[in-house]
Amino acid sequence: MRRVNVLVFPCGSEIGLEIAQALGLSVHVRLHGASSREDHGRLAFARYAEVPYIAEAAFDLRFGELLAEWSIDLIFATHDSVMDYLAVHAARWGVHLVNGDPQATRIARSKSATYSLFEGEFWVPRCFADLDQIATWPVLIKPDQGQGGQGVVLVADRIQAEAALTHMEQPLICEYLPGEELTVDCFSDWRGRLLHIGPRSRERVLGGIAMRSQRRTVEEAIRHIADRINERLTLRGPWFFQVKRDAEGHWKLLEISCRLSSSSVAQRVAGVNLPLMAVQDFMGRDLKVLDDARITLVERRLTSVAVLDYAFDTAYLDFDDTLVCDGRANPQAMRFVYRLLEMGKRLVLVTRHKGDVRATLAGARIAAELFDEIIHLRFGEPKSSVIQGAAIFIDNHFPERLEVSRSCAIPVFDVDSLELLFQ
Incomplete structure (x- = not known):
């Protein structure tokens, strides 16, 4: 089965990173990312390129070359201005821009044009x-x-x-609209059918991004607005609009966007993967929506990723209070272990565990076969004595890390650092 070559641009934004998570494990997709500035996209996308800004004269040529080099079929634009620009040019590059109808993107980019299009509707401010x-x-x-x-x-x-x-x-x-504000995530298919309407609250906002969202039932007034927008604009793929209550409690439109929203993860976690639906829609498939109403709250936070400027082939890992805590596998450490395996690294378990290491591993439901070698040290034997070559060392105990660092001159990490590495 040929995979759809998908490009996310710009890919380092919160929207781009959400698309990476939504499509990263799909068997239908080969994912690519591009940005016009150095950002997190370089870490999140295995296939990544930097291109000029859309306002620069060199953009069209370089972007066209990149599309040809990667045989891109489908583009997700993650910024409204980029969407508006690409909508005019995508056809000549021979690629499909998700929800990239030129007239729809032009109107959605301008609030005055949006309000003018829907003039006379009771929900226009x-x-x-x-x-x-x-x-x-x-x-x-x-x-x-x-x-x-x-x-x-x-x-x-x-x-x-x-x-x-x-x-x-x-x-x-x-x-002025003093009341509650909602974002409404929507999806329209290739037939023009509105398949999904997903209202959610914006209870805590950081930099314009909803960090806390409560999923809401679809009120008739919200459904009416969504239907009217879908009727008047040519929409295909994920889009959203925002509404706010006026002084009398009526919903009024704030804006429309033809792209994925930054907190659409609230829909994905409930079973409505909007980016993947866009890929399936591009493939000409008839879609059905399976939305689990029992998912009601989504909380977001900032995350961090560190880059290790050091080439290694082996990871030495402590056992007690590192891989296993209170007899149970440490989920954070185990995720790290499997990520190292994915990277092709050699894993060595090194420990002074007082009991039978393999039995304790089995009790914690950790397969001993995960490790290329299990080294059971005698009491007092330094861990540095068994470490060889280009390696890293993970241990919860500072004196152990200090001794290995001084003796072997390799990177050493506490368990709290693991979530920052190799994401």
Whole structure:
């Protein structure tokens, strides 16, 4: 079976990293990533390239060469401006841009164009052509082409409004919506059918990204908005819109985007893998949605990855309180072990365990066959005495790490460091 060659661009954003997780283990996909700046994408994508920014003259040529080099079939754009740009050019490169209808991306990129398209709908917020039209304060002033709440200013009077307008490009003056805000993740298939509507709360937001989301049932008002958007725009793949309640509790539209949302993991964990659905849709398959309503809350946090600038072929691992804690396998350490195996490293278990090491391994449900060698030291015998060649050493006990570091001059790590390495 030929895999679909998928490119994620830019790939180091939260959206790009979510797509990497959503598609990384798919048997249908060969995943590629590109970015225009040095970012986490280089670590997350085995096939990675850096390209110029879309505003640079060299972008089209280099990007086209990359698409040909990797035989790319499908592109996920993870930024609204990139989506808008690629939508105009994807056809001449002979690739499919997920949800890349040029008219839809152009309208979605502009809030004023969006509101104009749906003028007359009760869920479109009121906008003001100038400050003289405002009878009730406060109001919101926001960039016409902003996203994630960036650049939005709440102004209480005309003086504040005039100051905000002088510092903002393409400002849009809108009614203030004081109520709850939702993001609604959606999916439309190649037939134009709206297959999924997934509202979720934005309870804690960091840099425009919802870090805490509660999945919600689909209210009729939300469904109506989703249906109307799907009817008026040519959509194919994942897209989303954001709504907020006005002073009377009615939902009003904030914005639409033709890309995947940054916290769509809330849908994936419940069984709705939107990026994978886009790949399957590209393959012309009729899709069904299996959404588990029992998944209700998703919490996100920042994670860190470290790069080890050292070539090694063997990992020496302590046993007690490193691989096994209180008689049970340490999940973090075991994930690290399997990652090392995936990288083709040799694994050596080195321990002074007082009992039968193999029996204790079996009791913790760890296969002894994971290790190329098990070395059971005598009391007082230093662990450095059995370490050879280019290696790393993992042990929870600082004196052991210190002794190995001084004797062998190799990298040594405590168990708390394992989640940072080789992700």
